[in-house]
Amino acid sequence: MKKTVADFSEFNGFVDWRQLAGRIDGAVIRLGYRGYGSAGALAKDSRAGYNLTRAAEERIPVGCYFLTQATTDGEAKDEAAFCHEIIQAAMPGQKPALPVFVDSEWGDAQRGTGRADRLTRQRRTQYAVTFVRELQALGYEAGLYCAESWARTEIDTDAIRAEGAKIWLASVERVRPQLPFDAWQYTWQGQLPGVKGKVDISEFYDWEDDAMTSDAFKAAMQTYRKELQDNDAGPWSAEARAWAVKTGLVQGGSDGAYMWQDFMTREQLVTVLHRFARQMGKA
Numbered sequence: 001m002k003k004t005v006a007d008f009s010e011f012n013g014f015v016d017w018r019q020l021a022g023r024i025d026g027a028v029i030r031l032g033y034r035g036y037g038s039a040g041a042l043a044k045d046s047r048a049g050y051n052l053t054r055a056a057e058e059r060i061p062v063g064c065y066f067l068t069q070a071t072t073d074g075e076a077k078d079e080a081a082f083c084h085e086i087i088q089a090a091m092p093g094q095k096p097a098l099p100v101f102v103d104s105e106w107g108d109a110q111r112g113t114g115r116a117d118r119l120t121r122q123r124r125t126q127y128a129v130t131f132v133r134e135l136q137a138l139g140y141e142a143g144l145y146c147a148e149s150w151a152r153t154e155i156d157t158d159a160i161r162a163e164g165a166k167i168w169l170a171s172v173e174r175v176r177p178q179l180p181f182d183a184w185q186y187t188w189q190g191q192l193p194g195v196k197g198k199v200d201i202s203e204f205y206d207w208e209d210d211a212m213t214s215d216a217f218k219a220a221m222q223t224y225r226k227e228l229q230d231n232d233a234g235p236w237s238a239e240a241r242a243w244a245v246k247t248g249l250v251q252g253g254s255d256g257a258y259m260w261q262d263f264m265t266r267e268q269l270v271t272v273l274h275r276f277a278r279q280m281g282k283a
Contacts, residue, residue, distance in 0.1 A: 003204040005098070005183070007065065010047040012195055017054040019194030026061040026098055026204065027051070031086045033067035034079060036107030036114035040069055042082050052090035063098025065145050068131065069107055069116040076102075076127040080134035087140075098204070099143035099166045102131040104155050125156040132165045143168055145185075148177045168202065182206060233260035249275050 008015055009030035020027070029051045032044040055062045066083050070076040083100055104124065107114015116124070128144055135142040143166030144157060151157045157167050157179060168183035177184055183204040190201035233241060241260065244250040249272055252258045277283035 001206070005063075005202045005204045006190065006192060006195075007185070007200045007202065008047070008051050008195075010045050012047070012197065012199065014196075015047075015051060015054070016194030017051075017058045017060065020055075020192060021058040021060060023193060024060065026063065027055050028063040028065055028098060028101065028202075029055065030103075031064045031066045031083050031100075033103075034069040034075070036069050036116070038115060040071070040075065040115050042078065044082075044086060048086055049090045052087065056091060056094075061097035063096050063100065065101040065103045066131075067103040067105070068127070069114060070127045070131070071116050071119065073127060073130045076130040077134050080131050080138075083135065084138050084140075095140055099141040099168075100135050101143040101145040101166075101168055102128050104128060104144060104146045105150060121154055121156060124154060125159050128155060128160055129163055132160060132163050136164070141166065143182070146170070148179055148181075151179055168204075233258075247279065249279075 003025035005026040005028060006020075006024050007028040007030070029048060030045045031048050032042065035041045035043060052062060052064075064083060064087060066079055068076070068079055070079055079102070087094075087096065087100070106112075107117050111117065119127075132142040132144070142163075144155070144160045145168040146155060146157075147170045151167075151169060157169075161167055161180065166182040167180065168185065169177040169179060169181040170185040171177045172185070172187055172189075176186075183202050185200055185202040188198060188200050190199040192199050192201075237260070241250075241258070245252075245258070250258060274283055
């Protein structure tokens with residue numbers, strides 16, 4: 001299923017989340033970044049806490065992203081822990097419905113000057129995998145965000161996908177990515193109510209609604225099965241149904257209903273097969 005998802009950071013300024021409710025299917029919130037200078041200090045996005053809290057209050061499913069400049073496995077682990085702290089401060093005891101993405105790109109506009117810009121593709125992939133594994137160990141779904149052009153030369157998305165991570169590719173101007181992806185950021189020029197200026201907008205795929213819990217699914221299935229548990233049946237099966245009842249292969253319930261359109265369990269299947277085998281003298 002395709003979902004419309006927008007991403008937000010402090011650069012979007014104040015976001016009126018009430019106006020966004022019902023207009024988007026989800027939001028990905030920037031948690032922070034590591035500085036691209038030699039110190040590589042971790043910094044929190046100034047709007048992260050507010051955006052996470054308000055989106056949750058408006059029941060908008062959220063994900064998160066963090067701009068990495070990790071140059072060691074230890075730094076990648078620190079970035080993952082930093083994300084965990086920010087999320088739990090805003091959403092105590094909860095996990096985002098969408099993944100937490102590590103954002104891999106150039107450190108700044110002057111390409112090649114960032115502290116992680118000169119990493120080999122292998123090492124950059126390794127640190128992204130470390131980030132993903134750390135968050136997965138904490139119970140989060142994790143992923144990678146990057147431009148498709150970056151994925152072709154600077155990072156191995158297949159290796160990251162092999163970790164069970166989601167791949168979110170940017171390919172703007174509606175040019176659909178050619179590499180495998182789970183989400184596609186197709187514009188940086190979107191417009192939404194409650195947000196001043198341009199907004200990045202994406203399509204997310206194969207995303208199950210987090211509201212469908214195990215209990216909700218069971219309740220929905222019980223309701224659905226009640227609709228099936230009667231004697232409704234199509235005319236095309238009339239002859240076969242009459243034969244099955246006459247020979248005793250299919251026996252109705254205590255209420256006399258045969259539930260022709262209901263599901264058949266393996267237990268029921270072997271019972272019918274056993275009755276047939278006995279009639280054929282094979283059991």
